[in-house]
Amino acid sequence: MKTPRLMMQYQQDLPADLLPLVEQVTDLATDLRWTWSHAGDVVWKAMDPQLWEQSENPFVVLQNLSYERLEKLNRSASFKQHLDLLSEARRHYCECPGWFGEAHAETRLKGIAYFSMEFGLGKALPLYAGGLGVLAGDYLKAASDLAVPVTAIGLLYQEGYFRQMLDGNGWQQEIYTYNDSNSLPLRPVLTRNGTWLCIPIELPGRTVRLHAWEAQVGRVNLYLLDSNNLLNSALDRGITGKLYGGGEEIRLVQEIVLGIGGWRLIEALGLEIDVCHLNEGHAAFVTLERARCYMEKKRVDFWEALWATRPGNVFTTHTPVAAGFDTFPRELLAKYGLVYAGNLGVAPEDLVALGRSNAKNGDEFFNMAYLAARTCGLMNGVSRLHGQVSRGIFQDLYPHWPQCQVPVSYVTNGVHVPSWDSPWADDIWTETCGKGRWLGSEETLAAAIEALDDTTLWTLCGQERADLVRHTRQRLRLQLGQGGAQLHLIDQVDRILDPNVLTLGFARRFTAYKRPNLLLRDSDRLIRLLTHSERPVQLVVAGKAHPADKEGKRFIQAWAQFAAQPAVRQHVVFLEDYDIALAQELVQGVDVWINTPRRPWEASGTSGMKVLVNGGLNLSELDGWWAEAYTPEVGWALGDGQEHTEPEWEGVEAEQLYRLLEEEIVPMFYDRDATGIPRAWVARMRASMAGLTPQFSSNRMVREYVEKLYLPAASAFQQRTAEGSEVAQALRLWDEQLRCNWHEIHWGNLSVSPEQGGWVFEVQIYLGEVVPDAVQIQLYADPDGMQAPVCEVMTRHASIPGALHGYLYRCQVRTARPYTDFTPRCVAFHPAALIPIENNLIHWWSGTANLLATSA
């Protein structure tokens, strides 16, 4: 039972005839689909034009309406008709089978639970810090559009992430605004008899009781756990206080709440979930709690429960360096793990070992990503390059495995296009590609955009730039006023920026690896570029630094001080408080989006994808998504596609950045034909819009998650748990016996003979107590240049005469490579097991092969 909270507020004295209207409007205003679908804007505006303009938030409009106004609206037939149309459209959107229902009508996948520390859905629900949260928000919106059965779990932070202001010296100030849950578009999660649903979590010496809130994101429910209630101690009420704000201990407790509390909430709601998706390692405890619940229901022990549930867990890693993983010291784990290990019925040291690369190293920190890797069946990075980088970072968990076989695949991130397109771009895309263009597969879109003419595209660009200039001036007026600037400067705001000048955008977290000051390296050169008399350039910059990151704050200050110089004041603006709303204005209006991370530190990056739909072009380091998107037709690349650690390299890339701007980008933008159109520029816009927008959309991303990860994960999970979990039981036994007997395996001779364009390999192996079916003997060769690794299964050919458990394995490979490239190895094998993620045992043949003249 969910009582609309708004109604509770009005309930006592709300005239009965207003009730249906209030209920209907509440339904619409609490569905965050309004953050990307603008069909309702006219209705909200009609309710109160001023409130709407100020807030652009239907929930705020609704909460501030007077009875008189409500009564008036209730008497307006045309208003109610509009409202009915909107409700009808919403019902249709929520009930149609959608892409998932049509493409996977027969599937047995019933539910996916998506866990994330942050969700960025818009300024109406500020529960995010940056890219990770925005990605999660875009994912939910696309899951809703595609009708994928996702339920999301997060935390309701009382203060969220900080809001940014700069002081007179350009130094970042942090403001923590209070998220009053009554003014957020949420509903409380109540029990059948109308009381709060209460999720208990045992912590040392007490039980914390969590409440939950529900946000509606189209068809997707997002549940937010909240510790701030009077049943908890003062300390515990603060668990869900700030996002990334507290110390190590509170972070650990937040992660316990998200993972363990999150799964308990799913159980309490009775949701049927096959797949748990961990958006980053923060949520890794959920895999333990999922196993614990399974263990209780099926009366099995924890390890069998883990074998049963693991293939249903998917882990997405977002970190490009090992130092980025969340880790906790032993003392903290001892404190919190002890209670929980008791619940699981395992020894505390076995629990802690799941988060270490070396179980026996007592000094090793507990690593959430390792826990996730050990308790999930599938693991992926967020771009092609990041997949590769992650295979390096996770190598420690798969000792002696070739790096290319470390089990991390990739699904490149994407953005929810309808959330980032400008009204102008929306018009053009709707006209050429139709209204349903982001509701299914997007294969036909490129051709439609290819066909757009130059005038249309160039006009689009001008309209969007003019909007950005207008918005920037508005923001700047507020910013200067709040910051105590002199009045004459505030009065001159309308002279800042020019809607006809080439506009560059740079906005991101200010932190060393993003190199936000690469453009400032030679500030005189930048000034010359900006203030060129015929071909001027302008630049809008924004971004926050983590409160503890002094260096990041100095980068911001450098930009603020640069922008304050009279010589460039009209050409450069630093805008405070980078958030989704500001990002939308920027990505809709810039001509070129600049990104300068130090490769390979940008796991994916998504902000550059947001300019694609609007016709903006990217100038970016060949890192993250751009390393797989870039071709010379669609934008510009920095760097040489390699990693560099030498200090001079900064200078090399800064030089490259200036030259690209001076010699290519600026001339191309201002090279106009007789009709005033820069033809080469528009050709690039077209290629980028048509070629990249569909590919880097969250539609493509979510479809890929479904087809590459969720469907296999769900069927593996169902296979394991079918019929009294027979398969899980068998696997657990198989795994135990292998680990116990593995040391008995040893090799005999290897012989090789040439045969019709290749080799025949024969190897002897003694398996001891290990049954031959429990292993696979493979012949492996490392990747060679562009060629994939070779991995051939060798077949059991004969027993070695006179030997106990000794066998002869054989295989033939057709190859031009020398036989010395190939090495036999023995790995664990079971048709239902995921290798090597679930069992990393591997034993390589070593020695010298006998080369025979012909095969025996």
Ligand SMILES: *Cc1c(COP(=O)(O)O)cnc(C)c1O
């Ligand atoms: C898209 C977005 C990000 C992520 O951008 P990066 O490319 O990772 O820098 C961060 N913050 C906001 C507000 C965004 O909209």
